[in-house]
Amino acid sequence: MEGLADPFGDRVVNEIPPPPVLPLDEGILYPSSDSKTPDWIAVRDHLAAEGTISKEHFVKMLHDATDIFKEEPNLIQFPEPLVMVGDIHGQLYDLIHLIEKAGDPSKTNYVFMGDYVDRGIFGVEVIIFMISMKLNFPDSFAMLRGNHECRNMTDHFTFRQEVIEKYDEEVYDLIMEMFDALPICGLADKKYFITHGGISPELKKISKINKIDRFLEIPMDGIMCDLMWADPIDEKEAKKYDFIENKERDCSFYFGRKPAKKLIDDNNLMTIVRAHQVQVDGYKMHRWDGPSSFPYVITIFSAPNYCDYYSNKGSVLILEDGNVSIKQFDDSEHPYHLPDRIDIFTWSMPFLIEKVVQMMKSVYTKWQEDEPSDGEDFKSATDLKERAEKIKGKVKAFARVQKMYKTLTEESELILKLKGMVPDGKIPRGLLLEGRPAIKDAIMEFKRAKELDKQNEMRPKKKREARVIRS
Template identity: 35%
Template sequence: MAEEVKANGALSAQAEELKTQGNQKFKEAHFSAAIDLYTQALELVPSAILFCNRSVAHLKLENYGYAEADATRAIECDPTYIKGYYRRGSAFFAMGKFKQAIKDLKTVCKIVPNDRDAKTKLATAQKELRAILFAECLERETPPPLNPENIIVPDSYQGLHLPDVVTESWVVNLMQEFKDQKKLHKKYVVMILLRIREILSRYTSLVYVNIPDNDEITVCGDVHGQYYDLMNIFQVNGRPNIDNPYLFNGDFVDRGSFSVEVILTLFTWKLCYPNHFHLTRGNHESKNMNKMYGFEGEVMAKYDAEVYDLFSNVFCYLPLGAVLNNKVLVVHGGLFAQDGIKLADIDNTDRVREPPESGIMCDILWSDPIKLNGRHPSKRGTSINFGPDVAHAFLNENGLDILVRSHEVKEEGYEVEANGRVITIFSAPNYCDQMGNKGAFIRFKGSEMKPKFTQFSAVPHPNIPAMNYARQFMFS
């Protein structure tokens, strides 16, 4: 927000110093450290400005539920503090709660009518709400399926042509083409997507993967459109093949500006080694996330709406999780809002749809672990946070040793919790070109199924920044 409005009440000298330190950490993009400092200051003085500062730090970490709660507390401390309404409106917008966002942003614009940021967000929230209402009222016929036979490749096209059988050497050549910032023709993109959908449609929602005693599998977390870091994973750990299987645990797209290259590379490796290259769905393999965080805009820039719609359809066929050697469950987000969920319940979940707002599918894609026992409101405003006791109970009831999940940036690329039984793995180093975190992946040997971590740093990429295709106004 452009205009700063003073909150009522003064901070103590100690609280003021903690706020200053928190502001410095925020400027350095150490948002978790900033939150800790603001929290310490709030323990001394419950101040509107401190709640609001913590709110914007949570926004940066995509903790939209916490951001909304802090902004609400800022308003409760000082109902005249306009930045509280702005931050809460921003949090509501990021959660897709456009009616609530519009109400708060109207309050801001009424008091500060010349604030450009608030006016832009308000207009966009109103536009999004109109689009949703229009889509609900409009009865549309399903468009005819894309037929690659009707897509002509011109003689001037100098790129790769898709073979009947995708081989390792062809995928390696494709990766080099993408590294050189060349495009695969639309016809072949459509063919890849149709072939992948056919493979994925054969799976149930939970895939069981067997790793022989002397073999290993690599599990990677979020990649988020960071194509050059994906290439580095294969450089560090070896390319996929029958003897070097992989599992990528969702959030392949959005944020990074090379999401098309990432997802097509992953899909072609899947075509090459369908039984040794595994993909599970993340919360960003969904239309509402893709609209806000860049994948829709990127596909529209590089291809067109037909290709984007086909991507969205194929994402719905991705499995929700994988079980490795009946010991390790791999899902993108985490566990459930209710007790008693069995692996069979996951397996029987209808996944071929956009993620719902509650239930097994929602929780698998959205929930997060915390260190406090029990279940608690989600920091994201969707699903829950679950404690070590919930994790232990679920794993014990289902005969599992470990839960591996992703979904959260970690400074070291991974984090181990719940006495070693909950692991977060995140494979997008220097997330969004600003977080400074390491990336990591895990290897499991079949005979042991004990995690071995490898960390790696970000590598250079072409001068196209992260979030280039995202809706920038959301993150101000």
């Protein structure tokens, strides 16, 4: 595939091949006469090189994948061996690495537990890559729904904007329709219950899950909401409570040992496997009966160095020969994009403005110096004083603006980092006026950063029409 042209021969890093010029060729995408099975390896390599898929082909793949998902039950049964995967969140290069490490999908059974998009900047590519694998291995490659696979979340976070920038609203709607069709739970080896978030007070018999009408936007409460939103209670409190209000999510519950044990016992399960929460090691065993006990819940998180910031590991859970094991992996390098995919011109504006302001300031200062001193003019002393004050004010204002832009240019790296951490990407102006120490403080203070990020774990306030399902 031919790369982008380099007419001036001035590419700085020549060892990285330029992105392909054209979307993946139809003959390469669909090599066999069966036009429903894309060459997933060609898709992977093309996307990894930052190539694109034409809208026509993406739309076709979405239709074909949705048709498959629609036929799947709410609760999918898996035999072992099985690889269970947690949140991906648009981290394409980590997903590619994960597949390399955990096993060729033509020979490995996979279940992904949701949260494919939002936050990471390659959500579109993650979806294309994943459905190209799904279309090749419909029976051994499963994709469950996470709480981000809906309109409410993708609209509040980054994915909707990303799809519209890379394709359009029509493609976004088709992806959402596909999300509505995703199955919601899994059962591996009849013993491992798999879901994105957690359990529900309304969930008694696992088999009941198949009675839920899942083809809708994720409801604000009820069993489907809990399966996708609930969290296990912290170690120390797990024996104290059954279900308590989940304040961090602003919906659903935290669940404790007792209801987890009851669900496990009543359904002859071993444990509950879920994703949904970032973990330093990429996983967490919730051993509520002591350090050597078998965990009631296992959390798996598969987006290493989440948001390019958390420094966490990613992991997958492998079920084989009746045993579970963890495989951890580190983050992979990925192409760098400026926040909000701004272009280099927009990004460089502060540098330019700083220079312009500097010029204007020196003009003003010079003019102030050249002002005639008292006696040389007809103006009264008060007049002159007033004028001097005005000019002083203007120079001060310039100095402030200049200081802001100086900070923006000098600390551009730090500010980009900070922007990534502030949910709406807006940095308080005060911070820019205070300069480097204040910005450094804001970044270094891990607690503050986690506090800032905390609101991103919450269900967005915006209310949407949703049916409440009781089973």
